[in-house]
Amino acid sequence: MESLDLQKISVRELNQYLHKELPTKGITQLEILNPDGVHSIAAGMDAPVDIDIQGHGGYYVGGMNKHANITVHGNVGWGVAENMMSGSVRVKGFASESAGASGHGGTLIIEGDASLRCGISMKGIDIVVGGNVGNFSCFMAQAGRLVVCGDAGDGLGDSLYEAVIYVRGKVKSLGADARIEPMTEQDYAAVKDLLGRAGFKHDPKEFKRVASAKTLYNWNADANQEY
């Protein structure tokens, strides 16, 4: 398997290789060594390749990813898989803030905890978190699904649009316009599918659904700015 070492090349050289040369060589698998918290590792991927990052990543690991399946054998900093389009990113450790921010598609799996603002403004990405999520997760999330196997912090799903959140543990507090809704058969099937993709063995029956009450969808002149 091809190995690229960030002790020996810069992240710019790495990413230029991944963007330009890699797709012409037909490589399907590679690993990145000594990531050591460097930013933007394997950002902007546009090739169906499996990438293993051996260590802790910095900010924006796998940002804007298309097609690639990226596994981080460690933790990541802010904005992992931000604006992901397709493919997958798996984090074996914990993810710092704004994981999967604005993601359009693909699957982000975080085996540990995700910090604050997980899935902020997500637009179609699926996120599965094995542990807890921090405050303000799914803030203004527009589409896609967030599955939380642990607990959720304050202000979950504030100002949600059409994204749906499934939480197994406790919700510290719901954000404005977010509400707990009954699970349907479709919801159980969705959670089962997402847990299966992540490889987490929980019973979908343990999850509850959080979605938008849609009271913010239309301007209410009588609300007197009190929401």
Next chain:
Amino acid sequence: MCGIVGLLVKNPKMRANIGELMMPMLIGMTERGPDSAGMAIFTEPVNKGDLKYSLYAPSMEFNWQGLAHDFDAHLGSRVSISSQGNHAILVSHLESSTIKTWIKEHYPTVHVLSVGQSIDVYKDTGLPADVAARYDFPKLSGTHLVGHTRMATESAVTPAHAHPFTAGEDWCLVHNGSLSNPNSLRRKLEHEGIMFETDNDTEAACRFLEWRMREGDDLHTSLQKGFEELDGFFTLLMGTKDQLALVRDPFACKPAVVAEHDDYVAIASEFRSLARLPDVKNAKLYEPMPEELYIWKV
């Protein structure tokens, strides 16, 4: 944006090379703060009754021996002084107010960076690597330290505006973020007779917390009051003679990550500053939660 680093060594053998261990941490935060850098290091305390003063002069060729000589002549008290370019550490048993007043009157361009039994402070403008080389940071030894790299967003880039800020004795603070109410805080503290040296927002937080502790609050209570009074974004890392403390604002707008190892506790804005620490692979890594107080004792 700014970068924060902190290191507390638990293994006494590592005290001699704490400066060397810290170097990659500080350099790792260069992109977060390329305009100034600084460090507060806590060393073996000076003799009982003595205090040491970190001093900053505007010139690398400053005549520190001349200052020591004048001090002796005016105040009738010998001082020990060790200098490195525009920085010196002066040790004296005289009252700190006497010394500060004397320096202000006779050497108005010399800035007192810190006062205490254990604390030495170094800070200046320039890239972190240049500031570290200027004061030979790798050679420093001590039990714990607090470092900062600055990218100014709210006040001028000068040595005095660089972090760490200090107040009182053996107390320092570095800050990543910005406060929105430093001026009202400052007006409040000025009524208490507290003087400011810069218009920097962090100095307001630093003097507020030190004032609360001087009034009898412990670190925990003073920080609780800090949460009530300080408005804005902050990750604050503080040093006292025997502890490091960290807090983040309720929205955790600024990053922080901690590595706890049998030999040390290291704190940084980002993991890239922890990556070169010895055996960091076996450290427990975690992100401090918003609005929680973390304290590590020497």
